[in-house]
Amino acid sequence: MAITAALVKELRETTGAGMMDCKKALSETDGNVDAAVDWLRTKGLANAAKKAGRVAAEGLVAVAVDGTKGAVVELNAETDFVSRNEEFQKFVKEVAVQAVSVDGDIEALKSAPFPGSSRNVEEQVTHMIATIGENMSLRRSAGLSVEKGAVASYIHSGVATDLGKIGVLVALESEADAAVLDGLGKQIAMHIAATNPASATVEDLDPELVEREKAVLTDQAKESGRPAEIIEKMIEGRIRKYYEQVVLVEQTFVIDGENKVKTVIENAAKEAGKPITLKGFVRFELGEGIEKEEKDFAAEVAEQLNK
Numbered sequence: 001m002a003i004t005a006a007l008v009k010e011l012r013e014t015t016g017a018g019m020m021d022c023k024k025a026l027s028e029t030d031g032n033v034d035a036a037v038d039w040l041r042t043k044g045l046a047n048a049a050k051k052a053g054r055v056a057a058e059g060l061v062a063v064a065v066d067g068t069k070g071a072v073v074e075l076n077a078e079t080d081f082v083s084r085n086e087e088f089q090k091f092v093k094e095v096a097v098q099a100v101s102v103d104g105d106i107e108a109l110k111s112a113p114f115p116g117s118s119r120n121v122e123e124q125v126t127h128m129i130a131t132i133g134e135n136m137s138l139r140r141s142a143g144l145s146v147e148k149g150a151v152a153s154y155i156h157s158g159v160a161t162d163l164g165k166i167g168v169l170v171a172l173e174s175e176a177d178a179a180v181l182d183g184l185g186k187q188i189a190m191h192i193a194a195t196n197p198a199s200a201t202v203e204d205l206d207p208e209l210v211e212r213e214k215a216v217l218t219d220q221a222k223e224s225g226r227p228a229e230i231i232e233k234m235i236e237g238r239i240r241k242y243y244e245q246v247v248l249v250e251q252t253f254v255i256d257g258e259n260k261v262k263t264v265i266e267n268a269a270k271e272a273g274k275p276i277t278l279k280g281f282v283r284f285e286l287g288e289g290i291e292k293e294e295k296d297f298a299a300e301v302a303e304q305l306n307k
Contacts, residue, residue: 001030001031001032002031003023003026003027003031007026007031007033008022008023008026010033011025011026011033011036011037011040014033014037015037015040017040017126017130018119018122018123018124018126018127019119019120019123020118020119020123021040021119021123021126021127022036022040025037025039025040057076057078057287057290058076058077058079058080058082058083058286058287059074059075059076059077059082059083059088059092059136059286059287060074060075060083060088060089060092060159060163060164060165060286061073061074061155061163061164061165061166061167061284061285061286062075062092062093062095062096062162062163062167063096063153063154063155063162063168063169064093064096064097064099064100064153064162065100065151065152065153065169066097066100068145068146068147068148068149068150068151069100069103069143069144069145069151070100070143070144070145070151070152070153070169070171071096071099071100071103071104071141071142071143071144071169072096072099072104072141072142072143072153072167072168072169072282072284073092073095073096073099073109073138073140073141073167073284074138074139074140074141074167074284074286075091075092075095075125075136075137075138075139076136076137076139076286076287076290077132077134077135077136078134078135078136079134082132082134082136083159083163084159085132087128087131087132088128088132089159089160089163091124091128092163093160093162093163094114094115095109095121095138096162098112098114098115098121099141099143100143102143103143103145104141104142104143104144105141105143106138106140106141109121109138109141110122110138121138122138125137125138140284142169142282142284143169143282144169144170144171144279144280144281144282145171146171146172146173146279147173148173148174148175149171149172149173149174149175149176149178149181149276149277149279150171150172150174150178150181150185151169151170151171151172151185152169152170152172152181152182152184152185152186152188152189153167153168153169153170153186153189154167154168154170154186154189154192154193155167156168156190156193165285165286166193166283166284166285166286167283167284168189168190168192168193168281168282168283168284169189169281169282170185170186170188170189170192170278170280170281171185171278171279171280171281172184172185172188172276172277172279173276173277173279174269174272174274174275174276174277175274175275176268176269176272176273176274176276177272180268180271180272181276184264184265184268184276187255187264188248188261188264188265188278188281189281190254190255191248191251191253191254191255191261192248192281192283193283194254195248195251195254196283196285197246197247197248197251197281197283198246198247199246199248200247200248200249200278200280200281201247201248201249201278202243202247202249202250205243205246205247209246210239210242213239213242214235214239217234217235217238217239217242218231218235221234221235221238244260248261248278248281249261249262249265249278250262265278
């Protein structure tokens with residue numbers, strides 16, 4: 001029987017298994033979908049569908065750098081135990097390497113061939129779900145690059161090289177010595193891991209964030225009962241303070257506790273004898289924004305007993 005795309009799609013939706021696994025299952029069972037489901041279950045590949053509904057908020061963040069290009073990825077799993085699994089660690093590292101080759105584009109990454117297999121990256125995630133036994137999700141990916149200069153990386157709360165809870169990339173464009181740029185970039189990346197800035201520069205800051213802050217500050221200033229011209233100056237001063245809190249180049253550098261980040265970059269450029277431009281940064285923190293399920297252990301046990 002001919003193995004059609006419709007049959008493969010039906011089997012994938014039924015089992016949650018990868019496309020290549022579904023094609024093989026249908027080939028082995030002469031196109032019989034029910035028999036193919038059993039074949040996948042026998043191989044342990046149909047379990048992924050059952051696990052797909054579970055919250056995956058743990059896992060790892062990984063960084064990879066190749067010359068003047070870098071990428072950071074977040075791959076989630078259900079429990080922290082998986083982050084210590086060597087097979088999972090190896091997988092996440094390879095996904096990060098593949099992300100560099102597609103400039104961090106998440107959709108291109110999912111469809112990219114996974115080395116050493118007949119699957120793409122997304123299908124390999126499904127395969128890993130079946131192999132390790134937990135729901136997983138390739139949540140996000142981002143890349144940075146410069147024509148000349150360096151892309152530096154930093155991992156905080158690392159569990160292995162280039163793997164941890166927080167991953168940061170910093171792109172510096174310059175003709176200065178690569179070792180100087182890498183050192184500066186790594187220090188800035190450490191600063192970003194600690195402070196979590198909202199943007200690199202004031203110009204890059206989301207206008208909605210600024211307007212929201214201005215609205216709050218205006219309401220606070222009006223309560224003081226002062227004249228309008230005084231209130232306007234109060235708001236200007238407070239907005240500058242706000243920028244110093246959330247804008248990277250305006251923040252006080254955590255390494256020295258004195259200079260602003262923009263001053264640190266300017267000083268490094270003077271020492272190097274070449275201009276240095278901060279082109280951008282990316283910061284991924286594991287599980288940020290994911291609503292974790294709070295479980296009542298007693299209720300969970302009771303539920304299991306009632307099944």
